[in-house]
Amino acid sequence: MAERILRVNMTTLSGAFEEVPAPWVGLGGRALTSAIVAKEVPPTCDPLGKHNKLIFAPGLLAGTPCAQSGRLSAGAKSPLTGTIKESNAGGTAAQNLARLQIKALIIEGMPTDDSQFYGLRINKDGVEIAEEQALVGKGNYEVISTLMQRLGQKIGVLTIGPVGEMRMSAANISVRDPDGNIRSHGRGGLGAVMGSKKVKFIAIDDANGPGVAIADPEKFRSAAKTFAKAILEHPVSGEGLPTYGTNVLVNVLNEAGGLPTRNFRTGQFEGHDKISGETMRETIVKRGGKPKHGCHAGCIIQCSQQYVDEKGEYITSGFEYETIWGFGANCCIDELDTIAYADRMMDDIGIDSIEAAVIIGVAMEAGIIQFGDGPGTLGLLKEIGQGTPLGRILGNGAASVGKAYGITRVPVVKGQGIPAYDPRSVKGIGVTYATSTQGADHTAGYAVATNILKVGGFVDPLKNDGQVELSRNLQIATAAIDSTGLCLFVAFPALDIPETLVAIIDMLNAKYSLSLTGDDVIGLGKQVLKTEHAFNNAAGFTKHDDRLPEFFAEDPCAPHNVTWTMSDEEIDEFWNF
């Protein structure tokens, strides 16, 4: 059976399979969501209106035995940034869709009656759209456990919490992980788009589906083996990530002076040791939690973990550096348990944990609560979930809070909160924040690897030289990786061990019976970026939006006392390819 598209129309409450149009046949993941948004969504449309579309696409290698291949891309025009958006997440849904041979799920239109929510059930025969009452207003944990009882333990689930139902711009989309816990399409407010379509959840049942076809299974198997070997051999993916998780970066960035602290005032946090990856691992092991865990079947890196309380009861999983930085250093809360409860609450109400961290930092700047106030932070998150008037100002993003309170120290680019690396002392990532088609997004071109971690060479983080080129190369490569559905952490071995990339290309060729080369893959990455950039330009963005907030150029960041000094002309060189 050939791969197909499932198109769901929420105006007519109907859906059907379609053939994949020729130009989309070779695309997957981000390449496909962005191609569909670019072709079908008017760039100037209201992100929460009927003309926007929400697209889900598994990567090109989803559902195969290839390690790390279970990431799902979600795309739309973002209500947070007004740009095109691709946000990818782990969980089981990419594999569920792939086993049904669904290359993309397109949700378009919106019901005329705004008062009713719906649940979508996808299976081998298509989609059923049913009114949903019981789960409306409920948190994501309850939605997932109820749906597993209703429809079976193995179903894939995509769901929004109350924040998405209320269409706040920082709302995320949750994905069920293999243990019934939560991973998220975090950035860019895609949960609000799903809420605007009045879709509370999407359940995916792949029972008796056609399964995943591989043209040359023998060749695929051998490439998959080489790939897995490279991942396990590289010290970062084979040892560092599974042992300490991504949170090992708290101490790295603190030592290097790039850990944004007190809403981006300085680059070092006094309480760093209390929230570090080293302390977190010790705490998890002592309390009997799981220090390593994969966000989908087939993950052999296992950067995730299950964080438990003093009695050994589960609090949260997928407890990442960016969240811990955000509520830790950025909001000056030096207690891991408080941050873990915040993480759980955010997963449950359905808000992006990076945006929320930047939101709370700006709320502290505004004096709504004090820096370091843990209980106050949990209280504000609760208000967001309840949709109080203050909660809605907060839930619409850091830029919304800055405007409401007349504040200029608002770390956002194109309306999206700047994550865990100070652009003044990690200048390569500053170029990525400025130029990414997604708004400030570290994953779009992770220059931290080469600036700070010395993976893929070294470019001095405190100098401007070489940063634009570094960010450009990384953004192109990332756009390609995001299209394969591979977890971005395969970039660590890929940057240092040449066989990694060869194996990825071999797997693509074996699956689809193609003869792609490395240049084709780079070409795909370039094409994705150009498609996204053209959409943004047509939506009204210009090079003048590729800029960091003014305070980065004015206020020096300790301990290196550096400012952002990249000229506009230098930044604009980015798009010269």
Added chain:
Amino acid sequence: MQITTKLFASFRIGRFAAMPQSWPAGATVRQVVDQLGIPEGELGIVLINGRHVELGERLNEGDTLSLFPLVGGG
């Protein structure tokens, strides 16, 4: 001269997190790393006062030397 050596992640196992140490003037990073019994191949990030340096770099009075194995995240 007095320097402070800080170790992170797996380098702490069986060693220490932070320790003030006395070294003769002109000592290099390599000497400190050798004395700690850390194989050079395991070194990821080497910082003096928050700046990346090579193993041959000389230490000065009051410096903080931070040593990490190859780690990553994102």
